Amino acid sequence: CCDDDAMIICGCMARLNKNNSDLHDLLMDYYVMGMTFMMLARKHGCSDCRIGRLLQKAEGIIDGMLMMLDIRLEME
Template sequence: MRDIQQVLERWGAWVADNKEDACWPGVAAGLSSLIPSKVKTRVQCCDEDGITISNVMAGLRAKHPAAYDLLFDYYVFGKTFMQLAREHHCSDGHIGKKLQNAEGVVDGYLMALGIKLEIDKYIMR
């Protein structure tokens, strides 16, 4: 079974370090200066996996924009539960549940589409 949190952590690091803004021209263009340097030093996925997960995330953005925003803020920008809770006007426990739900949706997309990732061999539970 795939550890979706590890997949998203590596994807988030890949997006944060994507200097060319290849996959996020409308989203990341001009935002690279907002990403803290500590976020850019994490372990990343390969480009092929990054593009694949970005495509899944684009589908999530179209269907569930709130879940997409939460995942993007947490995994790309590296915001804490407390920061997210303050922004969403709820408790950090509620943010944890929302994140878990959003992670489940992404994992479900990957499973339903039968997508195999290169990083799966490193992060299987």
């Protein structure tokens, strides 16, 4: 991942945080903090299956933002 990719993803994450802070926090906990599904389930008070679905939703939102911006990341 290069600096340009990081800036693009950071912008998408900032927009997600503005519109849905719960999904933003979930992505941060999973990818940055390295929490497992079970740890996330305990923290958010739900099942690990629900965490999986929420992560897919959050990742899909970020992917959709990248598609709408018509941006191709260098790491792809």
